[in-house]
Amino acid sequence: MSPRPPPPLALDRVARRPWPSLLGWVLLAFGLSAAAGVLFEYLALDARLADETRLLARARRAVDARGGGGVPPRPLADGEIRPALAVAGLLGRDWTGLLAELERAADNPGVALLELEQDAATGSLRLAGEARTLSEVFAFVSRLEAGPRVRQPRLAAYALRAGEGEPVVSFQLTARWEAQP
Amino acid sequence: MSLLWSETVQLAIGPDALCLSRRGEPALSLPCGGDWEACLAALPALPRRARLEVNVADRHVRYLRLDWPAGLKAGERAAFVEHRFHAVFGAGPWVVQADRDAICLPSLGVALPAALEAVLQGFVRSRSLRLVALEPAFPRSYNRLRRHLRGDGALARLEAGRVTLGLWQGGQWLAVRSQPVARADAAAAVACLVTLLATQPAAAAIGNSPGNTLYLCGAAHSAAAIDALPAGWRGVHLEGEE
Numbered sequence: 001m002s003p004r005p006p007p008p009l010a011l012d013r014v015a016r017r018p019w020p021s022l023l024g025w026v027l028l029a030f031g032l033s034a035a036a037g038v039l040f041e042y043l044a045l046d047a048r049l050a051d052e053t054r055l056l057a058r059a060r061r062a063v064d065a066r067g068g069g070g071v072p073p074r075p076l077a078d079g080e081i082r083p084a085l086a087v088a089g090l091l092g093r094d095w096t097g098l099l100a101e102l103e104r105a106a107d108n109p110g111v112a113l114l115e116l117e118q119d120a121a122t123g124s125l126r127l128a129g130e131a132r133t134l135s136e137v138f139a140f141v142s143r144l145e146a147g148p149r150v151r152q153p154r155l156a157a158y159a160l161r162a163g164e165g166e167p168v169v170s171f172q173l174t175a176r177w178e179a180q181p
Numbered sequence: 182m183s184l185l186w187s188e189t190v191q192l193a194i195g196p197d198a199l200c201l202s203r204r205g206e207p208a209l210s211l212p213c214g215g216d217w218e219a220c221l222a223a224l225p226a227l228p229r230r231a232r233l234e235v236n237v238a239d240r241h242v243r244y245l246r247l248d249w250p251a252g253l254k255a256g257e258r259a260a261f262v263e264h265r266f267h268a269v270f271g272a273g274p275w276v277v278q279a280d281r282d283a284i285c286l287p288s289l290g291v292a293l294p295a296a297l298e299a300v301l302q303g304f305v306r307s308r309s310l311r312l313v314a315l316e317p318a319f320p321r322s323y324n325r326l327r328r329h330l331r332g333d334g335a336l337a338r339l340e341a342g343r344v345t346l347g348l349w350q351g352g353q354w355l356a357v358r359s360q361p362v363a364r365a366d367a368a369a370a371v372a373c374l375v376t377l378l379a380t381q382p383a384a385a386a387i388g389n390s391p392g393n394t395l396y397l398c399g400a401a402h403s404a405a406a407i408d409a410l411p412a413g414w415r416g417v418h419l420e421g422e423e
Contacts (some may be wrong), residue, residue: 005330006349009320010281011291013298014312 090120098149098177102127105143105150110136118177125150127173134158137171144175151176187311189232192224194297196240196341199224217297221304233305234314239338239345242317243270243292244357247279266292286353291317319345319359322398326419332392334414335377337370339399346373348381355381365400367407367416375411 020028098118106113106129115128131137137158144153153175161168191202194213199220201209213220227233245265253261262279275292283289298315305312322338330336337346345359358377362369374395391413398419407416 004352005327005332005334005336006286006288006352006354007282008324008327009289010283011278011289011317011320013276013278013293013315015281016313 086121093120094149101147101149102144105140105147108136108140111140123177125173125175125177126156127175129171129173131169131171132166134160134169137169141173144173149177187230187232188228189234189313190227190310191234191236193236194238194241196238196343201225203227217300218303221300227308227310229309231310232313233310235301235312235316236321237293237297237315237317238340238343239318239359240340240343240361241294241297242319242359243275244317244319244345244347244359245269245290245292246287246354246357247283247290248287249283249285262290266290287355289320289347289354289357291320293317319347319357323347326396326398329419330394330396332394334394334396335374336396336398337373339365339370339397341365341400344369344373346370346377348374348377367397368409370395370397371407371409371416374414378411 102113102116110132111129112131113127113129115126117126118124129140131140137155141153141155144150153173156172156174158169158171161170188204191200193200193202194217197213199211199213201211201224209225211220211223243266247262247265249258250261258279259277262277263275266275266277267273270292273292274295276295276298277290277292279290280288293315301312301315304310318340319336319338323336326336333350335346335348337344342361342363342365343359344362344365345357347357348355356377358373360373360376362373393414395407395410395414395416396419397407397416407418410416
């Protein structure tokens, strides 16, 4: 037998909003304290920003009062200059002259220049083409060697194969390319 | 009234009068017959946004003990309660309310006249008040006095011309009865208790076991001696309930 009467009656026609639980109050307290902390930090940072702004304005006024003379630029170190010059050299190479020289050397009905690979950083060239005879290939090499930009052209490989009715010589050349900005 | 906290106003809809209570002011009582709208319109001006707590006398309320059928789903509970009240008290129209916290055990339900609630809602809207409580008198008294109640027994609430009695055993409601009486006093409460005990099945041992208590609250003249109680019962007056 229960020593207690029945539980309280919830017969109110207007349902009352339940009172927040202990966890709810704890979360509310945590949220309020966090908000207070953030507000305090915001006010502190705001005051610091105002101080720094005043100091900056004072420094600018002092610079203006000295006539605007700024600090002379620091000279660049050798390690900083060298890569910058290398990049500038690559960008400034005479690409148009190189291509014109290759075109002039290949201006022969017996020679067809089919492929060009170049490495601007090392100045190397690799050419591939076809000719009707091996002597025309050597003549092409000679014309390249006579030009002002291409140096040390060498016949790296060649092969004879049957073309349409007449033999064709496929060749590959290597050379050096002198930078002339 | 504070600007931060709205005032709480108590309105008691008595058997034949309205009683308005405000903090720091004497209670205002107005006679009221059956025209609630006219009675409410006669009330003095109240602060806007004030919290209105309404207590409805048992004379206007109907009570039932609800024994939930097995397998009743949550969505069917309201329809079941409405059906039970209509079957016992007629079509009304009523607005019914079962104990919100009672899920499995037998509990009590109340029915208020739908017209009374509609008039109250209109009154609240027209006066810009907030209705925060609309509670019948018996459950309100029970909740307030529950800390004084011990063991098995019954609580009888007396008001002018009516006795409302709820009977419990083992923490469960056994029965509830609200009946008109010529004089609402201890004798009427005892008579109501005896009638209610007679309706209990033989399996309910509360009528024969000792240590049962009949608690009386309500009307001022209920302080008379509680005589002629059934065997195993004693009577206790509870004061200061209202």
